[in-house]
Amino acid sequence: MIGYCILAIIILWLVVILLRAVTFKPKTEKKVETIDVKINEEKVIQDMSDMIKCKTVSYRDDNLIDEDEFQKFRDLLQERFPLVHQKCTLEHLGKNGLLYYLKGESSKKPSVCMAHYDVVPVNEEKWTKPAFEGLIEGGFIWGRGTLDTKGTLCGVMEALEFLLKQNYVPKNDLYLSFSGQEEIDGPTCAEIVKYLQTKGVKPAIVLDEGGAVVEKALPGLEHECAMVGTAEKGSVNLDFIIEGAGGHASAPPTHTHIGELAAAVQAVENHPFKPHYTNPFLEMFDTLGRYSKFGYRLIFANLWCFKPILNAVCKKTGGELNALIRTTCAFTRASGSDAYNVLPPKSSVGMNMRVIQGDTIESTTKYLNKIIHNDKIKISLVNGMNPSICSDTSCAEWQLLKDAIKETWSDVIVSPYLMMACSDSRHYCRITDHVFRFSAMKLTNEERKMIHGNDERVPIETMIKTVKFYVRFLRKI
Numbered sequence: 316m317i318g319y320c321i322l323a324i325i326i327l328w329l330v331v332i333l334l335r336a337v338t339f340k341p342k343t344e345k346k347v348e349t350i351d352v353k354i355n356e357e358k359v360i361q362d363m364s365d366m367i368k369c370k371t372v373s374y375r376d377d378n379l380i381d382e383d384e385f386q387k388f389r390d391l392l393q394e395r396f397p398l399v400h401q402k403c404t405l406e407h408l409g410k411n412g413l414l415y416y417l418k419g420e421s422s423k424k425p426s427v428c429m430a431h432y433d434v435v436p437v438n439e440e441k442w443t444k445p446a447f448e449g450l451i452e453g454g455f456i457w458g459r460g461t462l463d464t465k466g467t468l469c470g471v472m473e474a475l476e477f478l479l480k481q482n483y484v485p486k487n488d489l490y491l492s493f494s495g496q497e498e499i500d501g502p503t504c505a506e507i508v509k510y511l512q513t514k515g516v517k518p519a520i521v522l523d524e525g526g527a528v529v530e531k532a533l534p535g536l537e538h539e540c541a542m543v544g545t546a547e548k549g550s551v552n553l554d555f556i557i558e559g560a561g562g563h564a565s566a567p568p569t570h571t572h573i574g575e576l577a578a579a580v581q582a583v584e585n586h587p588f589k590p591h592y593t594n595p596f597l598e599m600f601d602t603l604g605r606y607s608k609f610g611y612r613l614i615f616a617n618l619w620c621f622k623p624i625l626n627a628v629c630k631k632t633g634g635e636l637n638a639l640i641r642t643t644c645a646f647t648r649a650s651g652s653d654a655y656n657v658l659p660p661k662s663s664v665g666m667n668m669r670v671i672q673g674d675t676i677e678s679t680t681k682y683l684n685k686i687i688h689n690d691k692i693k694i695s696l697v698n699g700m701n702p703s704i705c706s707d708t709s710c711a712e713w714q715l716l717k718d719a720i721k722e723t724w725s726d727v728i729v730s731p732y733l734m735m736a737c738s739d740s741r742h743y744c745r746i747t748d749h750v751f752r753f754s755a756m757k758l759t760n761e762e763r764k765m766i767h768g769n770d771e772r773v774p775i776e777t778m779i780k781t782v783k784f785y786v787r788f789l790r791k792i
Contacts, residue, residue, distance in 0.1 A: 332617050339616035341605045341728075347721045352477075352783045359473050359782055360456065360775055362395050364449030366432075366465045367458030373433035373498040385411055385495055388432055396472050398479040403491075408510050409503030411495035417475070419485035424519035424712075426792040427490045428785070429740060430468035431497035431504075431524075434460040441769045454775055461773040463766045464524045466781060467754055468493060474785030485792055487519065497739045500698075504739035508746060518747045520712035520792065523740035525752020526732055527763070528724050533603050535611030540603060541720045541727045544734030544752030545595045545706040547741060548642075549670035551699030553680070554663050555579055557692050561660035572662035573651055579687040580646050580664060586686045588642040590626045591673035592618070594705045595733040596639050602730040638735050642674045665697070669735055672702045703741045706750050712792075716751055719788040723780055724757060755784040 369388035374380055392413075393400050403415040411433075419425075437446040437459050444450050450457040460466075471491060475483075490511070496503040511518075526542030557572045570578075597618070604615025614621050629637035637643065648665030652658065670679055676699055683694055707713070708731055717729045740750050756777050765771040 332613060332620065335616040336609065336613045339605055339612050344721075347718050347725075349722045349725055352786045354473065354477055354779070354782055354786070356775075356779055358395075359469070359779060360451060362473065363456050363461070363466065363469045363773075363778055364451055364458075365391055365395070366469055367449035367456065367460055368447060369432075370447050371433050371460070371495060372436050373496060373501070374436070375499050385433075389413065392472065396476045398476050399472060402479055406510065409494070409496070409506035410501065412503040412507045413491070413493040414507050414510065415491035415493075417485060417489040419487040419489055421486065422488045424486075424792075425488040425490060425516055426485070427492050427518045427521040427743065428471045428789075429492045429494075429504075429521060429523035429743075430464045430471065431494045431739060432460075432465060432468055433495045433498050434463070434465070435498050435767050438769070443770055444772075446771075451775075455772040456775060456778060457770070457772040459771055461771055461778075462754075462756070462758070462762065463771070464497075464754065466756065466773050466778060467524060470755060470778070470781035471785045471789075473782045474789055477782070477786060478789055483789070485789065487792055488516075489789070489792065490516075490518075494739050500737075505742045508742040512746055516746070518743065519710075519749055520716065521740060521743045521747060521750045522716065522788070523738050523743075523750070523752050524754045525734050525738065525740075527754045528720075528727055528757035529763070530759070532730070532732075533600075533607060533611070533615075535607035536603055538606050539724065539727045539757070541724060541729045541753065542599075542732045543716065543720075543729060544738075545598070545708060545731040545750075546593065546672060547703045547734040547737055547752065548638075548672075549676070549700045549702040550737045551668040551670055551676055551679070552697040553666045553668060553683075553699075554695045554697055555666065555687075555692050556661065556663045556695055558661045559658075559691075562658045564656040564658055567658060572659060575689060575692065576649075576662055576664050579689060579692055582686050582688070583644050583646075583666075583683060587630050587637075588644075588671075588674065588679065588682065590622075590629070590640040591642075591671050592622065592640060593672045593733055595731045598708060598731040599733070603728060606728055635735075638669065639733055640671070642671045642679055643669045668699070670699075670702050671733075672705060675701050700737070700741065703744045703750070704748055707748050710749055712749050713751070715791045716753070716788070719784060719791055720753070720755075722787050723755070723784040755781045755788075 370384040371388050403417045406414040408414055444457045446459045492507050494504040525544035528541045530539055532540040600615050644666055646664055646666045651662040680694055720729050734752050740752055743750050
């Protein structure tokens, strides 16, 4: 009798799993009409090229920054976008922040388009083309910042200049928020947000860099997907420090500082943080999973059942999928003695931790201390931030953004996701929960690796589509 009951339960379970997978189909989406946008493509190409020629490289050491290059970039904006500068007011905020304001028909639902114009340093020797000459060759514009994020900054400025020639007035107040300190986590964007906060501005939508139009976003998925970040993890840098008397290496203690730190590292890596299935994660699987092959739909439609298996696989394999469900730790630095035969009085290892929603700097540090179980090792916070809030995807502005994306890339699936990198947009979470992170470009896996890498470049066709996306987006807001 008990055997029959168990069999019945198993059969019922299988029926439920299969039925959920069979009915786990794409939701009905409203069709959007694509109206072509005729822009001056030659102007876009030349403006983008000249922006790259401005070496707006950020360093944490102010002495290394060439402020003349930053001013050159700002002067270029004034020269190339005269209508934007005539019709908008411009506030210079923080060290090098630019906040453009265009009055709309209403002030009830203001919008913010973000970008940054500083870039990371380059190792010229590893580039096959010059990094700061704005070379136009082979259907590409070459140079540092083409993808991150002078491309989107150029895109929104070109779009607004284009629309202003047609006497454009936005439905709601429009702000363009550009920082020159994003790459060094500088305070400029925070100053811009503080200014807006004092003015009582609560944006209905903020659009910043983030995801892109990509292929194979999930296993078993063949469609192109427009990935829009609706939250981002916090980035935290920690030092594990141990101190002692030091001495000669000829008479070492049973466990050296390096040995104890190695044991701590191993303990951390062997005891991952518990998973958190955030709203962006669940919404992504609910959106994209419906388009995947049936075998994968069995899993995606039944996460309630397969979460333990997913967790076990992620813990074992690591990588991007694992990073979507838990706080991750990456040990990246180590220091000790400068000599082989000297025991250092102080040794340390450094770790970058990406904190997921549901965890905090305080809770993760407490967990790490528990795991390493060594009072001699001090965990010191170098710098960092907690994860952002999760943005609301039930709002009208999310649909508006989806429509602008679908009008530009007609066959894509638009999906929320959890962004693992950090951006300036996190500061806007202080004044709105409608912050969306989407770099308006279709990027291959190879192109995504160029961000902060060598031979960064943007296809001209991609750059033109970026401008057209912003034209469509600005018309809606």
